[in-house]
Amino acid sequence: MITVFVCSGCGLHFPSDEIRRCPECGGTLSAKELEGRGRVAAATELSVPPEGWAAPHRLVLAQVDGGGLLLALATSGTPEVGSTGRLVRRPEGQLSWQGDG
Numbered sequence: 001m002i003t004v005f006v007c008s009g010c011g012l013h014f015p016s017d018e019i020r021r022c023p024e025c026g027g028t029l030s031a032k033e034l035e036g037r038g039r040v041a042a043a044t045e046l047s048v049p050p051e052g053w054a055a056p057h058r059l060v061l062a063q064v065d066g067g068g069l070l071l072a073l074a075t076s077g078t079p080e081v082g083s084t085g086r087l088v089r090r091p092e093g094q095l096s097w098q099g100d101g
Ligand SMILES: [Zn+2]
Pocket: 007, 008, 009, 010, 011, 012, 022, 023, 024, 025, 026, 027
């Protein structure tokens, strides 16, 4: 299970509540528990990532079952769009994508 944060106003999902308020509509965020299973909606690989991140830096936009779209790190290659897997919370706090198979 992972804890995500859902906007009371527009329903957008966020991986953390450090922003306090939804940047889209200003709504408040409330915690929600999710299984974490989902499907890759988009994935990309940054060869020149932001400072402090190792290259290549891979990102997944996952459509989560029972939830919305969440951004996560991909730690083992860039997954195919449409492939299934699950989100897990890394010890450092970020969400990570683990593909099936
Ligand atoms: Zn909102």
